[in-house]
Amino acid sequence: MAIAQTMNGALRRLPAWTIYIVGAVYAVWEFWRALNQIGPYLVEPINVLERAYGEIALILMVVGLMVTPLRKLTGVNLIKFRRAIGVTAFFFVLAHFLVFAILDVQSVSRVWEEVVKRPYVTVGMLSFLMLIPLAVTSNNMSVRKMGAAAWRKMHKLTYPAAILGAVHYLWLVKGFQLEPIIYLVAILGLVAVRYVSLERQKQPA
Amino acid sequence: GAIGLAGGASAQGDLEPNTLEEITSYNNFYEFGTGKGDPAANAHQLQTSPWSIKVDGMVDNPGDYALDDLLAGLSVEDRIYRFRCVEAWSMVIPWNGIELADILNKVGVQSGAKYVAFETVVQPENMIGVQRRVLDFPYVEGLRLDEAMHPLSIMATGIYDEPIYNQNGAPIRLVVPWKYGFKSIKSIVRITLTDVEPPTSWNKANPREYGFYSNVNPTVDHPRWSQASERRIGGGLFAQRQDTLMFNGYPEVASLYEGQDLSVDI
Numbered sequence: 001m002a003i004a005q006t007m008n009g010a011l012r013r014l015p016a017w018t019i020y021i022v023g024a025v026y027a028v029w030e031f032w033r034a035l036n037q038i039g040p041y042l043v044e045p046i047n048v049l050e051r052a053y054g055e056i057a058l059i060l061m062v063v064g065l066m067v068t069p070l071r072k073l074t075g076v077n078l079i080k081f082r083r084a085i086g087v088t089a090f091f092f093v094l095a096h097f098l099v100f101a102i103l104d105v106q107s108v109s110r111v112w113e114e115v116v117k118r119p120y121v122t123v124g125m126l127s128f129l130m131l132i133p134l135a136v137t138s139n140n141m142s143v144r145k146m147g148a149a150a151w152r153k154m155h156k157l158t159y160p161a162a163i164l165g166a167v168h169y170l171w172l173v174k175g176f177q178l179e180p181i182i183y184l185v186a187i188l189g190l191v192a193v194r195y196v197s198l199e200r201q202k203q204p205a
Numbered sequence: 206g207a208i209g210l211a212g213g214a215s216a217q218g219d220l221e222p223n224t225l226e227e228i229t230s231y232n233n234f235y236e237f238g239t240g241k242g243d244p245a246a247n248a249h250q251l252q253t254s255p256w257s258i259k260v261d262g263m264v265d266n267p268g269d270y271a272l273d274d275l276l277a278g279l280s281v282e283d284r285i286y287r288f289r290c291v292e293a294w295s296m297v298i299p300w301n302g303i304e305l306a307d308i309l310n311k312v313g314v315q316s317g318a319k320y321v322a323f324e325t326v327v328q329p330e331n332m333i334g335v336q337r338r339v340l341d342f343p344y345v346e347g348l349r350l351d352e353a354m355h356p357l358s359i360m361a362t363g364i365y366d367e368p369i370y371n372q373n374g375a376p377i378r379l380v381v382p383w384k385y386g387f388k389s390i391k392s393i394v395r396i397t398l399t400d401v402e403p404p405t406s407w408n409k410a411n412p413r414e415y416g417f418y419s420n421v422n423p424t425v426d427h428p429r430w431s432q433a434s435e436r437r438i439g440g441g442l443f444a445q446r447q448d449t450l451m452f453n454g455y456p457e458v459a460s461l462y463e464g465q466d467l468s469v470d471i
Binding site for chain 1: 226227230231235239241242292294337338339340407410426429430431436438439441442443444445446
């Protein structure tokens with residue numbers, strides 16, 4: 001636990017907005033590399049950028065879902081960063097959607113057609129829509145206005161949104177591929193852990 | 206050579222080949238990983254020399270042929286073909302290759318044969334994707350005999366007059382330009398003439414999504430994405446989509462499918 005205390009001490013000095021800065025720099029950096037077709041963007045930058053934004057969103061969702069179990073398991077407390085992690089995940093989903101809509105399919109009618117006709121797009125879109133009210137209410141004023149209980153209840157939408165995000169990835173790949181399965185298993189596991197520990201809390205001590 | 210053959214289609218004006226760098230660094234070759242850059246990173250491990258091809262089934266001269274012996278005396282032609290991936294991207298590739306019909310005539314196709322089956326090499330220790338079992342390897346593909354004998358069907362051994370790179374299917378691969386790219390099987394070690402429709406890898410993996418014919422057809426969508434348009438590789442971050450052409454712009458093959466409903470025979 002000494003290590004956890006040292007880490008918590010160091011983390012206390014790190015402001016939560018660092019997450020937004022790092023997220024924005026990363027997003028711009030990837031866009032710049034795509035624009036100039038550097039590294040993985042050499043040949044086909046559009047799909048690679050679309051995927052890079054989508055994947056970082058999934059990673060941030062996994063990290064966000066790990067905050068509570070991590071504290072319970074190791075004592076490392078990242079709770080003050082959780083809101084920034086979640087909102088940054090939303091911005092990456094938004095960026096992923098914009099690349100898809102503007103650079104990839106390139107027309108409103110085709111976006112609509114994809115959403116309606118392709119189940120994996122439908123599922124991704126649902127996840128995106130679920131995240132919008134969460135992002136909008138990710139501020140102290142909304143918590144006060146809604147009341148903590150109602151706010152917390154609504155923000156449980158994070159779980160289905162994350163699961164749908166992982167399903168979206170698994171559904172779009174060809175053949176048996178490991179990465180999307182790892183994300184889905186990790187997210188399902190983290191959501192399951194949450195319910196198991198909730199059940200335990202409900203029992204009388 | 207026969208570049209004119211490639212331009213039977215109306216859209217010949219846009220047949221500006223992709224660069225060698227594009228062609229050799231953006232590939233699907235799942236034996237070397239599923240990422241587009243994986244084949245370029247990993248395919249150097251493929252052993253391509255010596256190379257022999259087993260020719261068997263309904264042929265007059267079956268046997269294990271050294272590659273050079275199989276191709277000896279046959280003429281290598283230049284063919285600039287559109288290449289349309291089932292994933293809705295495309296390239297233009299200047300192949301060097303031998304007409305498949307020439308090879309088949311050389312080994313002597315027997316009268317009852319109706320199909321040609323092909324098989325890709327398996328070198329598990331050199332192929333990281335084989336170890337991961339992304340597909341049921343060896344990769345197998347097939348054509349109906351009339352498709353195989355069509356003058357557009359070639360066995361490619363080069364691109365831009367260079368020996369074909371490993372990630373593009375060295376030392377010899379099939380190229381059937383009016384079908385989705387996965388039909389053009391790479392690094393071939395076996396050719397079998399048969400009278401029954403041979404199994405094909407993507408059809409085995411997902412029969413609903415990948416049919417035996419897999420002709421490029423903008424009116425029949427893949428169950429998970431549209432095939433109506435495609436993105437030509439090389440246009441950068443703001444590349445415009447373009448309409449996909451029936452038979453990938455090779456209407457001269459339409460007569461092969463007379464009387465077939467191509468929305469059923471996918």
